[in-house]
Every structure is written in C-alpha cells, then in structure tokens.
Amino acid sequence: MSFRFPISPSFSITGQPIARLISGDVPELWTKRTELFDAVLRKFANIHEGHEKARAIALSSQRSASTCFTLYLRNFGIEEYRYSDDPTERMYNLRLAQFRKEVKEWVIRAGSDLLSLRGGNDQLDELLGSGELVFTGQSRNWHSLAGELIQAAKAIIIFANDVSPVFLKKLISFNLYKKQIVPLFTCQKPPKNLMSCYIMKATQIHLHV
C-alpha cells in the first residue's frame, strides 16, 4: 500500500514535531525516533489536558459562585499579519502575543480564569502551550460551544483590528449585540489598522462601539 503523508494545515512552527511525523519524516535512529514521538505525545497530551481543564472550569462556574471565567474568543484579523511577507508585520504578530499574555495575567490577577476557544481552522500556535486552558472545537460544534461559553462567561475578550462588517456579523451571530463592548487598549503605532482589545460585559444590554 502506498500513500503520501499530508502535512496538516492545523500545525505550524510550534507543531513542527507533529508536522514531521505526519509528513513521514521519521528518524532511523531509535533514540531520535523516540524523542520525536515523545514530543508529539507531549503536545497532544497538553492539548487534551488543556481541553479537559477548560471544561472543568466552565462547568464549575455553574456550580460555584467562587469560580468564574473570562472567555477569549480569538484574534480577529491576525491572519493578515501571520502570513505577511513584511517582517515588520510578522513582528507585530509577536508583539500582540506578548500583549495578549499580559492581558491574560491581569485577568487571572483579577480572580478569573481565561478560557480560550480554538476553531477547526485556527492555527494551533496562537492559543496553545503547556497547561493553556483551550477548548479545541471543530466547525460543526464551534457555534454551539461558543454560544454556551459566551452565555456562561463573566466577560468576553476579543482582539480585532477594527469593528469591521465581518467582525460585527460574528458578534451578531452570537447575540453579542446585547452586550456592551469596551475597547480597552489601542496600540500606538501599529503597521496597519488600529488593534484593540475588546472586553464584552456579558451582563450589559447596550451596544457601544
């Protein structure tokens, strides 16, 4: 039987061991091969662990008033920077990752867990790391999963370049038009559009954009 191993678009640079394995690039040397397998298994174990932890926190928030979570939906518009030929724009992507990390630290310091939701077409590297609380959903269940998490979340965080028609359409599809949108931060000198971090107050009923 012959077949070629496809390289999954779900894996980028941080998924390199997985991409190697999927592409059939398996070392001959046993120790090297074991290292590669272990790297893949560690990554998968981390992803699954993060998924289960996120589930536990989400369910716990409905049972105990002392547990709450903030939902990080995604970085809308990040693709245009990730795949850019311009190294300055790719660097901008790294700066945003740092920015997101610091927002997360402040959310945690405020006593809330930050859960993330990864869709079927999202890259792994944006959200994943050791112990990250990430739901790994697929296209067929992403909307219902996001809807439930949005309802239960204390607040929702979205990064976006601007309030574009696509962005608004996404918000409306989740009935987020009933929430108050608070643009928190704006980078001073972004290479393209303004980049803002929005926190949506899940209990408010007015739209301010």
Place this chain on the structure above:
Amino acid sequence: MEGWSYSVSEGDKLLTWPGARRIYELLNDLYIGTSEMQTVRTVPCQILSQAELQSPDHKAAREYLKNVTLKLRESIRNLNLKSPYPHSVIENGSDATHPALHLARSTFGIAAAFEDYAAMIESLAILGEIYTYLLANPLQGIAHAEDALNLLTMRYYKSVRSQDLPGNMANPFDYARELIGNVYYALARMRREQGQPNGALAAYEASLAVRGH
C-alpha cells in the same frame, strides 16, 4: 480609547498602563452568566479538522495503521514475542531492538499524529501486553520496567477518548489503570523471582493502587 505601548517587563512585575486597572474593576463589577452547557459537557477534543480526517490521504494512512496493528496482534497470538531478538533487549540496554515493541511504539506515535484513536488504543494495548509478557517471562528478555511504566503513564491515555474505546471499557482511565496494573503485577513477580522481596512488594502494592483496590 486609552493608549498602550509595548515595553519590556522587569522581573515578575506586570506592566502597568492606564487601562490595566479597568480590567480588574470591570471583572469585579460583573456577574457570572448561566448556561446548560450541553455541548461543553460532551464536546471531544479533536485537533484535526473533519475535512482533513476524511481526506484520501488520511483514509489511506488509517487503513495502513489498521493493517499494522492487525499484524502485530497476529504476532502476539503466535508468540513471536519471544523471537527473534529477545536477548538483545538485555545486551543493548534498549527496548529498541525488540521488533514488536519497536513497531508498536512507532505505530502509536504515528497514530497519535493522525488522531487515529482506534490505532492508538490498539497499539497501546499491544504495548501493555508485550511489556507484561516480557516482565512475566524474564528469560525471554528483560524489558525495561521503567520504559514500560513511562510509556503507560496516564497522560498518554488522556489522548484516548471514551467513545473510541471498546464497549466494555467505557472509561479510558479504567482501561489505562488495568494495563498499568498488569505491568506492575508482572514486575512484582519478576522482582520476587529475582530474590528482591522489597521490590516485589512495592510493585505489587503499586499494582493494587493503580487498579484502585
């Protein structure tokens, strides 16, 4: 809108910027929402997209992995575990030269990359059987107990979804416990035969603990 500019954190201190305080205040002012969470309760962790999983390449890979695990099973039934290289496991200080171990572990790694849970479960079960056999029959070659237990650590089984398990093993952790318990038990017997009562007792107790007795 409040401005934010990037700079480098110093030590453990977080950056401070005008908007930072607002996150704290905002979250403290809010209330938790409610949801039945029906999807959240049941949604499996699936990394590859459905389109990728159904591609001809993935189907071919799955068929290949299925054949590999079937052949491995046949080898176990025919007791080919004993040969042809049992002693090389001792001599080389590595499990790598045991062909069945080598193949089962490779199959597991590749199956994981393809999110082929059926092949992952089957190759893990085969690995558990091989290690148990080798530990119970030290004359056939002493498999490295540490390697066995490292391989069968619980976190690997977290990749196994309950809906992909055989019908009588609905809980992946029970399944994992049973396999790891088998390996510990075989290790206890081996230590006893080696005249190491303390090691035998420790392994036996570990076997009971893992199985939840």
